Amino acid sequence: MPCRAARRLHKALGRRGVFLLILGTGKTCWGISFLVDPPRDHGLKLLTDVCSLRHWSWLWIVAGVITLGSAFLRIGRDKIGFAVALVPPTVWATAYTAAVVSGYYSRGAYVALWYLTSHVGVILWAATVPEYSVPRVPRSARRGKAA
Structure with a gap:
C-alpha cells in the first residue's frame, strides 16, 4: 500500500516536483535547526550584525515551505519555488564572502563556494531540466501508397 501511494505521488509531482519537495523539506529542516539550536556565527557576522541566527532561521523555513508548496504546482508555475529556493543559500554565500573580504573568517571562501555550487x-540546473523528454513523432505513412 505505501509503495502504491509513493508511486502515485511521484507520478503526480513529476521530476521537478519531487526535486522541489525534497529541497523544500531540507530547507525547512535546516531552518528549524537554526531556530532550535543555533550554531556559532563563524563567518556570518554580516547577518548577525542585523539580527540573531534564530531570526535568520525563518528565512530558511519560509523559503522551504514555499519551495515545498511549489512542488504541487503545474510545470511553469513551479518557477516560484526554484526562485525562492535560491534566496537563503545566496544570502549565506554573500555573508561568507563578506567575511573573507573583511578578513574575519578566511575559511568562508570554501563555505561560500560550497553554497554556490x-x-x-x-x-x-534543476530549474532547466524538462519534466519529461518527449520522443520525436514518427513520420506517418503516406496515404494510398503501399510499402
Missing part, C-alpha cells in the same frame, strides 16, 4: 548551482 551545491545549492545555487544545483537549483539553477
